[in-house]
Amino acid sequence: MKKTILLCFSLLLALTGGCSMSISDKYTTKYNNTEAVKPKDMNPKDLPQVPAFQNEKTREYMVSTKEEEPGYYVLESKLKGFRMLFPADAKYLARRSSLTRKNKESIGFNSYDKDTNVMFDGHVTFYKEESFVNEPETMPDIVSGKNDYKGEYKKSSKKNTDIYFAKKKDIFEDIERKYNYSYSYFGYVKSKEEDNLGVEFAFTFGCKNENQPCSLDEEKAKNKVEKLINSITFLIDKKEK
Incomplete structure (x- = not known):
């Protein structure tokens, strides 16, 4: 199983070259009045010179050209x-x-840091009006099955959301490779204001080139994931009832 996981991850690498407002509320309200011209309609020369904007498909999801935090912009599904x-x-x-119907959307993305030789793979899936999101046994089982995980989830609560989080380290002992491990989160x-509304997430960090030094740091990887999941805001929550 571990060998299969590493091979799948290797294939992925080969194919991809002090404020009362909460963090999540900030991402909901700050860009309600963004520039008239959306990033996807702008000339790439006028956009930030980073992959998120210079890649045609990626910039379709970008809300604004303004950097929200150093190294991060805001995505909207x-x-x-x-x-x-x-x-x-x-x-x-x-x-x-994929965007298969009005109540489900998956977004996959990745990045590669040449200086550290670390590949980052991300995948989020948005669910709307799906009853299993609210079922305390079903949703964890779904996520665990996709990630070959048998442990428990750590739950934390924010103003408008509940977050269920798990992690694991895979060591591929049957592979002759120095950097034979990866970290997955x-x-x-889940929304606390709307029933049957949530975002499933999966993030993996690994070393891309086996013949180069790799600076894969578990704590830095975890901090990055926490930054991403803590920023998730459900826009539907803000609609007037």
Whole structure:
């Protein structure tokens, strides 16, 4: 199983070259009045010179050219169901993304840091009006099955969301490679204001080139994931009842 996981991850690498307002509320309200011309309609020469904007498909999700935090901009789903921080150096992955109906949307993306030789793979799936999101046994089982995980989830609560978080380290002892491990973080974010509304997430960090030094740091990887999932905001929550 571990060998299969590493091979799948290797294939992925080969194919991709002090304020009362909460963090999530900030991403909902700050860009209600953004520039008249959306990033996707602008000349690439006038956009930030980072993959998130220079990649045609990725910039379709970008809300504004303004950097929200150093190295991060704001992404909005095509269904306009949620917003979250998005790494400036990340690119959209078409083969891992889909918009199949009005209540489900998947967005895949990744990035590669040449200085550290670390590859980052991200995948988020938005669910609307799906009853299993609210079921305390079903949703964890779904996420665990996709990530070959048998442990528990750590739950944390914010003003408008509950976050279920798990992590694991895979060591591929049957592979002759110095950097034979990866860190994975996965779980889901559920709305506390709307029933059957949530975002499933899965993030993996690994070393891309086996013949180069790799600076994969577990704490830095975890901090990055926490930044992303804590920024998830459900826009539907803000509609007037």
